[in-house]
Amino acid sequence: MQEPSRSAAESDTVSGAALPHQHDTRASGEPLNQPSREKHGLAAGDAAAPPSPDWTIDQGWSSYTEAEHAVWKTLFERQTRLLPELACDAFVQGMRALPLEADRIPDFRRLSNVLMRKTGWQIVAVPGLVPDDVFFDHLANRRFPSGNFIRKPDELDYLEEPDVFHDVFGHVPMLMHPVMADFIQAYGQGGLRAQSLGKLPQLARLYWYTVEFGLVLENGAPRIYGAGIASSFTESRFAVQSPSPNRIGFDLERVMRTNYRIDDFQESYFVLDSLDDLLHLADVDFEPLYQRLGTGPEYAPGMVLPQDRVIQRGDGSYHSARRGENL
Ligand SMILES: [Fe+2]
Numbered sequence: 001m002q003e004p005s006r007s008a009a010e011s012d013t014v015s016g017a018a019l020p021h022q023h024d025t026r027a028s029g030e031p032l033n034q035p036s037r038e039k040h041g042l043a044a045g046d047a048a049a050p051p052s053p054d055w056t057i058d059q060g061w062s063s064y065t066e067a068e069h070a071v072w073k074t075l076f077e078r079q080t081r082l083l084p085e086l087a088c089d090a091f092v093q094g095m096r097a098l099p100l101e102a103d104r105i106p107d108f109r110r111l112s113n114v115l116m117r118k119t120g121w122q123i124v125a126v127p128g129l130v131p132d133d134v135f136f137d138h139l140a141n142r143r144f145p146s147g148n149f150i151r152k153p154d155e156l157d158y159l160e161e162p163d164v165f166h167d168v169f170g171h172v173p174m175l176m177h178p179v180m181a182d183f184i185q186a187y188g189q190g191g192l193r194a195q196s197l198g199k200l201p202q203l204a205r206l207y208w209y210t211v212e213f214g215l216v217l218e219n220g221a222p223r224i225y226g227a228g229i230a231s232s233f234t235e236s237r238f239a240v241q242s243p244s245p246n247r248i249g250f251d252l253e254r255v256m257r258t259n260y261r262i263d264d265f266q267e268s269y270f271v272l273d274s275l276d277d278l279l280h281l282a283d284v285d286f287e288p289l290y291q292r293l294g295t296g297p298e299y300a301p302g303m304v305l306p307q308d309r310v311i312q313r314g315d316g317s318y319h320s321a322r323r324g325e326n327l
Contacts, residue, residue: 119178215240
C-alpha cells in the first residue's frame with residue numbers, strides 16, 4: 001500500500017498526489033516519504049486498518065502516559081505564547097474557546113461537545129493516515145479525523161504523520177469558525193467527486209494552500225489560519241515574519257496549478273483577503289476548472305508570475321541557502 005521512500009533531492013516537490021497534513025522536517029533534516037496515492041496524507045506510517053470501516057477507533061484517552069501529556073504541554077505552551085501575535089483572530093478565539101489545556105492531551109469527547117454546539121463538527125480518533133475516500137466521507141459529514149497518538153519528545157519538530165497536536169491544536173480552532181466549518185465540509189464532498197474524476201492532485205493543492213498553509217490578511221498584514229503552520233513552532237514565524245517566502249494574493253486556478261513542498265517550509269504562501277473568500281470557493285463548480293487545468297502550465301513552488309497579486313515578494317534567501325547557492 002505504501003510507496004518506497006525517496007531521497008530528499010527527489011522529494012523536493014510533489015504534484016499533489018496525496019492530500020497532505022503536516023510535515024515539519026527542518027529540525028532533523030530527514031526526508032519525508034513519498035506521499036501515498038491511496039491514503040490521506042504523507043505515507044510515513046503504515047497503521048493497519050482498524051475493524052471499523054470508517055477507520056475510527058476509541059481515543060484511548062486514559063491510556064496516555066505522563067510523558068505523552070508532557071509532550072503536549074511543551075508543544076501547547078510554546079504555540080499559545082507565539083500565536084496571538086501571528087495567527088488570525090478566528091484562530092486565536094477558537095483556540096481560547098475550546099477545552100484545550102496545557103497539562104493534558106484533550107479528550108475528544110469534551111472537544112466535540114463544544115465544537116458540535118458551535119459549528120456541528122466533531123472529532124473522531126483514527127490510528128493514523130486514512131484512505132482518501134474515508135477521509136473525505138468524514139469531512140463531508142462534519143467529522144474531523146484526528147490521530148490519537150503524539151510525537152516523541154525527541155522529535156518535537158519532526159512529524160512523520162499528523163499527530164494529535166497537529167490535528168487538534170492545528171485544525172480544531174478554525175473548525176470553530178462557521179466559514180471554515182462549511183468550507184471543509186464542502187471540500188470533503190468535492191474530494192469524493194475529484195477522486196471519481198481523477199483530479200485529486202489538483203484539488204489537493206487547494207487544501208494544502210488553504211487549510212494547511214493558508215494566510216489571511218488582517219489589518220493589512222498576513223496572519224496564519226492554516227493548521228500546518230499553526231501547529232509548527234518554526235514555520236509559524238517563517239510564514240509570517242521571514243523575508244524569504246513569497247506571499248501572494250489567493251487565486252483559485254493559480255493555486256491549483258502550483259506544486260508545493262512537502263520536505264521543507266513553503267516557498268510561497270497564498271493569502272486570502274478575508275476568510276469569507278472561502279465561502280465562494282465552496283460554491284465553485286470545479287468540473288470546468290478541472291478541464292482547464294488539464295491544459296496549460298504548472299508552476300514551481302517559488303515562482304512569481306506577472307499576473308500575481310504580490311503582497312510581499314520573498315527574497316528566497318532561506319531556500320537558496322538550503323540549496324547551497326551563493327547569494
Ligand atoms: Fe492537517
